[in-house]
Amino acid sequence: MRIKPVPEPPADLAELAAFQRAVPLVPGSTDDCCARLRDRRDLPNRQRANDWLAFLRTLGLVRETPRGFVRADAEPTPESVRSGLREGVLFVPEALSLLRAASPAEPVTPATLLAATRESVPRHDRARDPEWERSWRDRADRLLRWLALVDLAAPVERDGDGPADGGRERGYVAGDALSDA
Incomplete structure (x- = not known):
């Protein structure tokens, strides 16, 4: 699970x-x-x-x-965190698949990750949270940043309909650790 x-x-x-x-x-x-x-x-x-x-x-x-x-008697190494993310966090496999196909011109953004996983968001989360799309987009953003922390993703800036900070939204492509896997 x-x-x-x-x-x-x-x-x-x-x-x-x-x-x-x-x-x-x-x-x-x-x-x-x-x-x-x-x-x-x-x-x-x-x-x-x-x-x-x-x-x-x-x-x-x-x-x-x-x-x-x-x-636990374990150190948080890049390898152990990558393994834990891959094996135990919802939508990591989907994010990694999207990152493998991404390019600097078409990076993965929180919005694209949400679009790819929208139908799999648990029904009870949609029902109890009228702002579920925003909540899950924020979750997608945090998830992509976790993947970047351990080099499974690499951030790239792009123009887009992102936050109010000048219309730029951070996107991601495959990081070195994902490219090597």
Whole structure:
């Protein structure tokens, strides 16, 4: 099963390691771990902390035990993060396929990733969120930036109907790690 939450990507893997270190070495309940993540990483609410906990677990940086969650004895390396993203995050295979076919003239944008996956967005997410397209486009943006963090994607600037910052929207092409795979 692939997870839906995709938190805001950190600036680098050292910052990702700081999120991992915020999870205890001694197993703790979900509530305890979320409170600790909120406090140590200055997250705005429990939901954001819970999303991080699920994401860290998917990346193999946190384990769930019968007694609760615990920090895994693993380093967040580019290879391990790539593997976790590929195997456990919803729409990563689709994003990688689009990136392989992209070019600087026609890069993958959050809008193109949403268009390619729109029909697969869970029905309950569409039903409960009247702004679901914007929410999933924002998720696509975060997902592409995670892929760029570990060199599966490479950013390129393009003209478009993007944000209000002059009509430019960031697009992505295959990164070195995807080209080598």
